[in-house]
Amino acid sequence: xxxxxxxxxxxxxxxxxxxxxxxxxxxxxxxxxxxxxxxxxxxxxxxxxxxxxxxxxxxxxxxxxxxxxxxxxxxxxxxxxxxxxxxxxxxxxxxxxxxxxxxxxxxxxxxxxxxxxxxxxxxxxxxxxxxxxxx
Numbered sequence: 126x127x128x129x130x131x132x133x134x135x136x137x138x139x140x141x142x143x144x145x146x147x148x149x150x151x152x153x154x155x156x157x158x159x160x161x162x163x164x165x166x167x168x169x170x171x172x173x174x175x176x177x178x179x180x181x182x183x184x185x186x187x188x189x190x191x192x193x194x195x196x197x198x199x200x201x202x203x204x205x206x207x208x209x210x211x212x213x214x215x216x217x218x219x220x221x222x223x224x225x226x227x228x229x230x231x232x233x234x235x236x237x238x239x240x241x242x243x244x245x246x247x248x249x250x251x252x253x254x255x256x257x258x259x260x
Contacts, residue, residue: 130228134214135221139229140236142189143218147174149233151182153219155192155204162201191215 131139143149150172155163169179183202186192193205206212221229 130225131221131232132214132217135218136232138214138218139232140239142186142191144185144233144236145182146233147172147178147182148185149218149222150174151179152186152191152215153222155183155186155202156215156219158204160203162195162203164199164201166199168202 143152151168151174154168154171165180165183166176168174168183169176172179174182183192183194187194187202190207191205191211193203194200206215
């Protein structure tokens with residue numbers, strides 16, 4: 126079973142918006158909460174993360190338009206799929222998480238390797254950019 130066994134929309138979501146296992150766990154926790162708002166500490170306890178890891182994962186998901194957040198202190202998060210299509214893809218992701226964990230792990234690993242390769246190639250190419258000397 127490979128990442129190619131996953132629906133293309135799920136693979137795209139993992140490539141573009143959900144990069145880490147912490148983010149995946151936080152997103153699936155938020156989805157399970159429905160409309161109920163929750164704190165980073167609640168998510169951390171449910172997913173098995175340190176509070177700082179949960180806060181980082183939740184912030185990433187907010188920045189990628191998968192969760193909403195209120196401006197309180199401490200902030201409270203809620204599941205907020207932007208569209209019914211996005212909600213459907215996240216539902217598919219939850220099913221994949223339950224039924225195809227190995228394929229999901231392989232896909233996330235492959236995505237991480239691709240991000241590292243892209244970053245290394247970018248750094249390498251920038252090393253050869255000629256810059257004007259400052260006077």
